[in-house]
Amino acid sequence: MLEFEQPLWEQGCPYIAGIDEVGRGCLFGDVVAAAVILPEGLVLEGINDSKKLSEKKREELYSVIIDHAVAWAVSRVDAATVDEINIKQAARLAMKQAVSQLCVQPNHLLVDAEKVDCDIPQLAIIKGDARSQSIAAASILAKVTRDRLCVKEWDALYPAYGIAIHKGYATRQHREKLLEYGPSPMHRQSFLGKLFVEQQVLF
Numbered sequence: 001m002l003e004f005e006q007p008l009w010e011q012g013c014p015y016i017a018g019i020d021e022v023g024r025g026c027l028f029g030d031v032v033a034a035a036v037i038l039p040e041g042l043v044l045e046g047i048n049d050s051k052k053l054s055e056k057k058r059e060e061l062y063s064v065i066i067d068h069a070v071a072w073a074v075s076r077v078d079a080a081t082v083d084e085i086n087i088k089q090a091a092r093l094a095m096k097q098a099v100s101q102l103c104v105q106p107n108h109l110l111v112d113a114e115k116v117d118c119d120i121p122q123l124a125i126i127k128g129d130a131r132s133q134s135i136a137a138a139s140i141l142a143k144v145t146r147d148r149l150c151v152k153e154w155d156a157l158y159p160a161y162g163i164a165i166h167k168g169y170a171t172r173q174h175r176e177k178l179l180e181y182g183p184s185p186m187h188r189q190s191f192l193g194k195l196f197v198e199q200q201v202l203f
Contacts, residue, residue, distance in 0.1 A: 001047065001133035004110050004125060013107035014040045015070065017099060017120075018134025020112040021091045022050070022142040027191045028161065028168035028184070029154055030076040031087065033094035034141035035102055035109075037070040038134055044068070047136045049129040050143035062144040065137045073101035074145050083190045092117060098138075110134050158184045170195070 008016050021033040038044070044065070050058055066072065075097035082090040095116045099109065109122035112135050116122055128135040147167060155164035161177045161184065168174070175195060183192055 001131065001136065002043070004123065004132050005134055008108050009040050015104055015107045016110060016134055017071075017102060017106035017108070018110050018128075018132055018136070018138040019095050019099065019114070019116060020129055020135050020138040020142055021094055021114075022139070022146050023168065024087055024091050025170070026168035026188070027170050027174060027178070027195075028079070028163060028187050029150065030078050030146070031082060031091050031094050032074060032076050032142045032146040032149075033091065033098045034072065034074045034138040034145070035095070035098035035106075036065060036072045036134060036137040036141060037102065037104055037106060038065075038068060038137060039070055042068060044133060044137070047133055047140070049127075049136055050139040052130070053140070055147070058140050058144050058147075061137075061140050065141060069137070071102045071104040072141060073098045073103075074141055075101060076145075079186050079188045082188050086190070087188075112139065154186065158186065 005016050015037050017035045017037045019035050021031055023031040075094045077090045077094040099116055099118060106120055109116055109120050110132050111122055111124050112128035113124055113126050115124055125132055129139040150167045151164045160181050162173055166174045
């Protein structure tokens with residue numbers, strides 16, 4: 001998990017920020033990005049792509065990452081902005097904001113298959129959350145942050161949709177609730193057109 005970090009450390013770049021986002025494919029809620037700088041040479045056991053870890057393991061690693069990080073930041077971009085500028089640009093904006101909020105200026109960015117709009121040298125890595133410890137750490141912080149919002153805040157705001165269960169993704173339950181109640185103010189309108197068109201065709 002250090003194949004990208006190690007050469008950069010050896011080149012004199014102690015502050016490498018891993019960047020990742022979650023919620024890109026959701027019908028509901030914010031897209032959330034995280035930036036994490038881990039100490040040079042640190043190896044965190046058990047760290048991996050957040051999607052491959054259990055909720056319990058993600059929560060455990062979240063605390064470990066926060067405790068060890070040189071710097072970290074999490075940023076959110078809401079559904080209205082997703083609708084306004086599209087999901088790709090919204091994810092990029094969340095990543096840029098997370099980088100700008102770091103209390104330590106990174107020497108280099110490692111980004112999960114994206115480009116961050118800034119002047120810092122960076123490398124986009126395909127499946128980076130499974131190949132880079134720094135990106136995996138960012139993936140975990142972003143995922144845990146968004147899941148907590150789903151369970152502790154958003155589900156209470158809009159209890160009809162089951163947000164705590166499906167986290168805003170397009171599950172059958174979520175689609176059925178959308179057709180029953182219509183979208184909430186936190187649903188991404190630009191994601192829903194196809195869903196309702198398909199339903200009209202069925203009936």
